[in-house]
Amino acid sequence: MKFIAAILVIALAGAGFEAFRFLSSGPGKAEEQLVFEVPTGVPFRRVAQDLQDKGLISDAFKLRVLAKATGQGGRLKHGEYALNKGMTPQEILGLLVSGKSIQYPITFPEGSNVYDMAAVLNSKGIFKGEEFLKAVKDKKIIQELLGVEVSSLEGYLFPETYNVTRYTPLKDLLAQMVGNFKTAYSHVEAQLKSRGQSPPLSRHELVTLASIVEKETGAAEERPMIASVFYNRLRKNMKLQSDPTIIYGIWVDTGSYKQNISKEDITRATRYNTYTVPRLPWGPIANPGREALAAVMMPANSEYLYFVSRNNGTHVFTRSYDEHLKAVKSFQLDPAAREGKSWRDLNKTPASTTSN
Numbered sequence: 007m008k009f010i011a012a013i014l015v016i017a018l019a020g021a022g023f024e025a026f027r028f029l030s031s032g033p034g035k036a037e038e039q040l041v042f043e044v045p046t047g048v049p050f051r052r053v054a055q056d057l058q059d060k061g062l063i064s065d066a067f068k069l070r071v072l073a074k075a076t077g078q079g080g081r082l083k084h085g086e087y088a089l090n091k092g093m094t095p096q097e098i099l100g101l102l103v104s105g106k107s108i109q110y111p112i113t114f115p116e117g118s119n120v121y122d123m124a125a126v127l128n129s130k131g132i133f134k135g136e137e138f139l140k141a142v143k144d145k146k147i148i149q150e151l152l153g154v155e156v157s158s159l160e161g162y163l164f165p166e167t168y169n170v171t172r173y174t175p176l177k178d179l180l181a182q183m184v185g186n187f188k189t190a191y192s193h194v195e196a197q198l199k200s201r202g203q204s205p206p207l208s209r210h211e212l213v214t215l216a217s218i219v220e221k222e223t224g225a226a227e228e229r230p231m232i233a234s235v236f237y238n239r240l241r242k243n244m245k246l247q248s249d250p251t252i253i254y255g256i257w258v259d260t261g262s263y264k265q266n267i268s269k270e271d272i273t274r275a276t277r278y279n280t281y282t283v284p285r286l287p288w289g290p291i292a293n294p295g296r297e298a299l300a301a302v303m304m305p306a307n308s309e310y311l312y313f314v315s316r317n318n319g320t321h322v323f324t325r326s327y328d329e330h331l332k333a334v335k336s337f338q339l340d341p342a343a344r345e346g347k348s349w350r351d352l353n354k355t356p357a358s359t360t361s362n
Contacts, residue, residue, distance in 0.1 A: 029072070033064045034091025044102060046084040046173075053082060053102070062089050062098060069095050078103050086172050107171035114165040116295035117220040121257060123163065123293075133176050141176055151184040154210070161213040161290025162187045190296040198303045205303055206237070214286050216294035216302045221250035224319030229301035231323060234308040244311065246280035254291035255279045314338060 040060055044053055050073060054066040063069050073079035078099045085107030089098060112130055114123050120142050124135030141147055142159040149155070152162055164186035170179055191213075195205060205212060215236060223229050236246055249267060255276030256264050264271070272281050277288035312330035313321040314337055322333040 028063075028065055028068050029095060032090070032092045032094055033061055036090045036092030038091040040089055040091070041086060041108065042089045043086045044082055044084050048084075050079045050082060057098065061091055062093070063095050069099075072096070073099060084173055107173060109169040109171055111167050111169055113167040114163070114293070116165045116298065117217075117223075117292045118165050119254065119257075119292040120158065120160050120163070121263065132170060132172055132174070133179070137176060141180060147177065147180065151181055156210065157289060159184065161210075161217050161293055163293045164190055165293050165295055187293075191299055194296060194300045194303055197300070201304075203304075207302075210289070211286055212299070212302050213294065214290045216298040217290035217292040218246065218248050218251060218280075218287075219301050220294040220298040221292050222248060222313075223298070224315070224321075226297060228321060229298055230304065230306040231308060231310070232313065232321070233301040233305035235310045235313055235323065236302075237305055238309065238311050240285060242311070243284075245282075245284065246286070248280045251278045251280040251287050251291055252276075255287070 038061075040062065042057070042060065042062065051066075051070065054063070054069045054073070057063045057069065058066040070079065072095055076096075076099070081103045083103065083105035085102075085105055087101055087106070088108050089101065093101075110130060110132060112126060112132070114126060118126070120139060124138045127133040127138050128135035142163070143157065145155075148159055152159065156162075159180065163180070163183040166186065168179060168182060191209070198205060207215065215233070218236065219229055219233050222232050236248075239246055252267055252271050252274070253264060255278035256262075256271065256274070258278065259276055272279075275282045277283070278291055280287055308323070309325050310323040312324045312327070312333075314324075314330060314333040315321055316337050322337065324330045324333055
């Protein structure tokens with residue numbers, strides 16, 4: 007009825023045939039596609055004129071009449087819309103009222119930390135990386151989304167693909183990421199409890215350990231075994247000695263990523279360096295996926311205390327320090343290794359789990 011009324015109203019405003027042609031077709035072809043933006047707070051008169059200027063409608067005045075007759079003029083939602091010149095005015099109005107803005111996929115791989123995520127967001131041009139880093143450390147946001155007192159949302163921003171628009175509030179993205187973490191964690195925890203078992207550590211400790219497992223893992227199937235190594239070391243009061251924790255600690259302290267670890271970096275005391283802290287680091291060093299969470303809740307059963315990279319994504323696992331040194335000599339062929347010692351030995355630092 008509203009559409010019929012609109013035809014009558016527009017017909018009164020001009021020739022009946024012109025009114026029908028305006029309402030029944032677009033000014034061009036569907037192949038002629040355009041991105042049209044409706045900014046926040048812009049009056050409908052301006053939107054209608056912009057649509058005409060871009061060739062998406064033939065008459066801004068008639069569109070305003072149509073919008074008023076159908077009650078859609080005051081219901082436009084700000085956003086970025088995919089329109090084409092073959093769309094009818096009613097189809098255009100329907101889309102602008104729906105709020106179905108163009109969505110952009112943003113993918114965060116498993117093991118991404120907040121600095122990696124900030125760089126991804128910057129590259130997409132939708133959110134500013136520095137605003138993201140500020141938000142993930144905002145105590146009010148942390149309390150609202152997570153409900154616990156931690157220094158950052160690091161570890162709780164679930165890595166996967168998210169679809170956002172240019173008008174998506176940053177807090178909404180963070181809420182979705184934390185919500186997905188909670189869902190994944192609950193599913194894994196339920197799986198554990200179905201076995202009649204309870205989580206071996208607190209949630210924050212599990213997420214912290216899972217983040218280390220994620221960063222140490224090149225082959226997905228090794229996650230439970232790597233987790234078992236760390237648990238075995240914890241039981242023996244051995245330091246975890248994980249290289250990624252050194253890198254992350256430096257990153258937090260300096261704001262810069264350092265890829266190559268020096269001998270001095272090993273003994274550099276940070277809240278995250280597991281060569282200097284006695285057990286787990288201050289908090290997560292990355293955002294683990296579901297399989298890493300499952301690995302630390304349900305680790306493999308082993309007696310391994312060491313692992314070293316084969317340089318192909320997999321590791322050699324060993325029980326004793328001597329076995330570990332042999333693996334280092336075989337697969338980490340630096341000048342010190344050729345002399346029968348690793349560079350960590352030369353620095354009088356115990357052999358450790360070795361990153362990829």
